[in-house]
Amino acid sequence: xxxxxxxxxxxxxxxxxxxxxxxxxxxxxxxxxxxxxxxxxxxxxxxxxxxxxxxxxxxxxxxxxxxxxxxxxxxxxxxxxxxxxxxxxxxxxxxxxxxxxxxxxxxxxxxxxxxxxxxxxxxxxxxxxxxxxxxxxxxxxxxxxxxxxxxxxxxxxxxxxxxxxxxxxxxxxxxxxxxxxxxxxxxxxxxxxxxxxxxxxxxxxxxxxxxxxxxxxxxxxxxxxxxxxxxxxxxxxxxxxxxxxxxxxxxxxxxxxxxxxxxxxxxxxxxxxxxxxxxxxxxxxxxxxxxxxxxxxxxxxxxxxxxxxxxxxxxxxxxxxxxxxxxxxxxxxxxxxxxxxxxxxxxxxxxx
Ligand SMILES: [Zn+2]
Numbered sequence: 001x002x003x004x005x006x007x008x009x010x011x012x013x014x015x016x017x018x019x020x021x022x023x024x025x026x027x028x029x030x031x032x033x034x035x036x037x038x039x040x041x042x043x044x045x046x047x048x049x050x051x052x053x054x055x056x057x058x059x060x061x062x063x064x065x066x067x068x069x070x071x072x073x074x075x076x077x078x079x080x081x082x083x084x085x086x087x088x089x090x091x092x093x094x095x096x097x098x099x100x101x102x103x104x105x106x107x108x109x110x111x112x113x114x115x116x117x118x119x120x121x122x123x124x125x126x127x128x129x130x131x132x133x134x135x136x137x138x139x140x141x142x143x144x145x146x147x148x149x150x151x152x153x154x155x156x157x158x159x160x161x162x163x164x165x166x167x168x169x170x171x172x173x174x175x176x177x178x179x180x181x182x183x184x185x186x187x188x189x190x191x192x193x194x195x196x197x198x199x200x201x202x203x204x205x206x207x208x209x210x211x212x213x214x215x216x217x218x219x220x221x222x223x224x225x226x227x228x229x230x231x232x233x234x235x236x237x238x239x240x241x242x243x244x245x246x247x248x249x250x251x252x253x254x255x256x257x258x259x260x261x262x263x264x265x266x267x268x269x270x271x272x273x274x275x276x277x278x279x280x281x282x283x284x285x286x287x288x289x290x291x292x293x294x295x296x297x298x299x300x301x302x303x304x305x306x307x308x309x310x311x312x313x314x315x316x317x318x319x320x321x322x323x324x325x326x327x328x329x330x331x332x333x334x335x336x337x338x339x340x341x342x343x344x345x346x347x348x349x350x351x352x
Pocket of ligand 1: 170172173278324325
């Protein structure tokens with residue numbers, strides 16, 4: 001059963017690589033002339049990514065991009081925004097590439113091509129219909145921007161969403177706040193973000209001195225955050241860590257990846273679900289090696305300390321976890337294994 005589970009994303013990845021290769025040959029000249037390239041270079045994640053699929057050539061996946069489950073009495077679903085693919089050596093740049101490739105190969109993953117998922121939580125609490133994060137939007141890279149399609153397939157209209165909770169302001173989490181015409185994707189929503197995260201990115205003098213990327217990528221990261229946060233400026237509410245944002249959802253400070261990154265603890269009756277954002281995104285890279293510094297972290301050393309603390313807390317509490325970039329649908333538990341940790345994917349449920 002475990003082997004079968006691993007083969008599903010691998011097959012999907014193989015399909016995408018095949019489509020990418022054909023698409024590059026057919027459309028590279030068009031793509032290079034299009035504005036898409038400029039958008040794709042507006043964020044370091046895009047600059048680092050392996051994928052080159054042109055816009056408008058979305059594959060038609062056979063498997064669902066929505067997975068329904070429950071947290072106590074709350075109806076929940078993971079809604080996918082698509083995938084990111086990176087050269088593995090770019091993801092943990094301080095670690096020797098041979099060690100990175102071996103760690104991935106040990107887990108039967110492509111040693112050269114790291115795949116990150118995008119698991120957005122939809123929650124119907126009875127009093128609110130909420131999303132945690134929004135994906136990247138359609139203008140970033142072609143393998144992302146599937147949120148609206150997958151919401152529709154799950155029978156959820158963007159108009160129904162009354163609350164959007166943001167973990168942090170990287171484009172793969174806030175780019176889906178806007179449609180392609182820059183209108184709000186969730187026109188009836190109130191938006192929530194930590195005061196610290198908002199204050200950091202909207203400071204005109206913001207800088208990223210510890211971010212392991214070049215100056216151009218740093219400026220592009222800041223510009224993207226300011227664009228998408230700016231779009232919700234008159235409809236945003238701020239919170240401090242530890243506060244209940246809407247009934248049943250409490251913010252938890254997990255700074256390091258960004259200065260004000262928030263996890264969210266969902267509670268309904270006796271059930272708990274911890275939504276961990278980008279504290280970790282890979283079993284072989286972050287749980288088996290929680291001390292490996294990650295290229296996407298604003299403060300790599302602080303992010304390592306936060307990761308260690310959160311992984312320990314999840315092990316001790318045995319809480320259910322939804323991890324944004326882990327293999328879809330991102331649900332599982334963390335267990336201790338000597339000096340490191342292991343991800344235990346949750347069994348698929350056909351009936352939520
Ligand atoms: Zn992310």
